[in-house]
Amino acid sequence: MPDCIFCKIANKEMPAEIIFEDEQVLVFKDVKPVAPVHLLLIPKKHYTSLLDLGEADAGLAGSLQATAVRIARDFGFAEQGFRVVCNCGRDGGQLVAHVHYHLLAGRALKWPPG
Ligand code: 5GP
Ligand code: ZN
8 A cells, every 4th residue: 555654664665673574464663662562563465454354354363363472472471461452443543554463561561551
């Protein structure tokens, strides 16, 4: 999608600190981290929000979740705990219109979020 910053990162047209990628999924560091570990997991293909990930994309959604768990184990914070968040739409606080999951860890995270 032209003008989508996460598509540009996925296509390597814009720099990011990439920590994992496979055919479908890219993981990179959030540019403004709010926790000691703050990663963004995106599908390489453009989906504007979670609303666009339908039944047909169940495999992709599963891959994103499995990737979060693999990273939690590889980085060594799986036992301590972590949070996976997907903000959707205006009231959900979604600022970037390319579906992404935040993976947060490294401190005790508050609940409920603001
Ligand atoms: P949202 O509010 O849409 O769920 O979160 C978007 C996230 O993307 C924010 O945490 C923000 O810091 C991050 N972000 C925005 N632009 C960039 C960028 O150009 N590079 C990286 N690595 N992260 C970005
Ligand atoms: Zn995009």
